[in-house]
C-alpha cells in the first residue's frame with residue numbers, strides 16, 4: 530500500500546478555454562517546486578497525482594501548500610488491486626489505528642467493468658468494517674470518518690483527509706509582471722496577490738548607495754527569497770538610483786522630490802518590463818497611505834507610463850496588509866529597520882496634489898533621459914535561489 534497525493538485544481542476548471550494551459554503550467558510548477566524530491570507526477574483532466582518515492586511525504590505536502598492553482602490536497606493510499614476482498618482488508622488495516630465511532634463509505638467507480646455499483650461496494654465494505662472492528666456505527670449524514678474509495682482502471686485509492694491548498698491560478702498562466710519591491714510591508718504582499726492571480730513576477734529594486742545600506746538591499750533579497758516560494762524562481766533587477774536621486778535633490782523644489790522620483794521609478798520599471806516581456810507593473814501603493822498615494826499624486830506619477838500598473842493593495846488598510854504579510858512570511862523581514870531610498874530623501878512638506886505640468890517643467894531641469902539610460906544600462910540582475918542559503922538570511 531503506497532501513499533499517494535492527489536491534487537484538485539479547483540478554480541481552474543471553470544475556465545474551459547484555458548484549462549489545458551492551466552493544467553500544463555501547474556504540472557511544470559509542481560515539477561519545479563519538487564525538483565529536489567524523488568517523486569512521480571502524473572495528471573488527467575480532473576486531478577494531479579504525486580507519488581513520493583522516499584520518506585519526505587510531509588515535506589512534499591508542505592511544498593504543495595505554496596503552489597497557486599491547487600485547491601485541495603488529498604492524502605491517500607494506492608492499492609494495486611481492484612479485488613474487493615483485498616480492498617476491504619486494506620481499509621481495515623488503515624482505520625485500525627484511527628479513533629472514531631461513526632463512519633461512512635463513499636465509493637467512486639471510474640472503472641465501469643467492476644461488476645458492482647458504487648452503492649453496493651460501499652455497503653459491502655461498510656458491513657465488513659462493522660463485523661471486524663468493534664464499536665462502529667454507520668452515519669451517512671455526519672460521520673466522524675468519511676472513507677473515500679475510488680476504483681480506477683487498474684488500481685484503487687483510499688483516502689480520508691482533504692487539506693486546503695492556497696487556490697488561485699498557477700503562476701505564469703496570466704503572463705509576466707514586474708514587481709516594484711521596496712523592502713517595506715506593502716510591496717511583497719502586493720506581489721503575493723498578483724502571483725495568486727497567475728502572474729509570474731520579476732522584481733525591481735532601486736538602490737541609492739551610499740545613502741542606502743547593503744543591509745537594505747539584503748532585505749529586499751531576503752523578501753525575494755520568500756516570494757520565490759510561490760513564484761518558483763525570482764529574478765531581481767537592481768537599479769542604481771543614486772545619480773538620479775541626487776540630481777533631483779539638487780535641482781528640483783523639495784516638495785516635488787518624491788513625485789519626480791517616483792515618476793523616474795515608473796519610467797525605468799516600464800523599460801525593464803518591456804525588455805523582459807512583462808505586461809504589467811505591480812506595486813504596493815495603497816490609496817491615501819502617504820502623500821505620494823493621494824489620487825492626484827497617483828495620477829501625476831502614473832501618467833509617465835502606458836503600461837498598466839496593478840496595485841493589489843490599493844484599497845486595503847495597513848492592518849489588513851500586515852495580516853497578509855504575517856500569513857505569507859514576509860512581515861518579520863519587512864519590519865527590519867534599514868533605510869530605503871525613499872525615506873532618506875523625504876522632504877518635510879511633500880506636495881499632496883502635485884501639478885502634472887509643473888512635474889514636466891521641473892524634470893526639464895535635469896538630463897533625466899540620459900540618467901535613466903545609464904541606470905538601465907548599469908543595472909544588476911540577481912537570480913534569487915530558493916534552495917541555497919544566502920548571506921541575506923542572517924538578517925533574521
Ligand code: ATP
Nearest residue numbers: 709710711713714715716733734735812813814871
Ligand atoms: P511598502 O509600500 O513596500 O511597504 P513603503 O511603504 O516604504 O514600502 P512607499 O513609499 O509606500 O513604500 O512606496 C510605494 C510603492 O512603491 C512600494 O510599495 C513599492 O512597490 C514601490 N517602491 C518604493 N520604493 C521602492 C524601491 N526603492 N524600489 C522598488 N520599488 C519601490
Ligand code: MG
Nearest residue numbers: 713715813818
Ligand atoms: Mg507603502
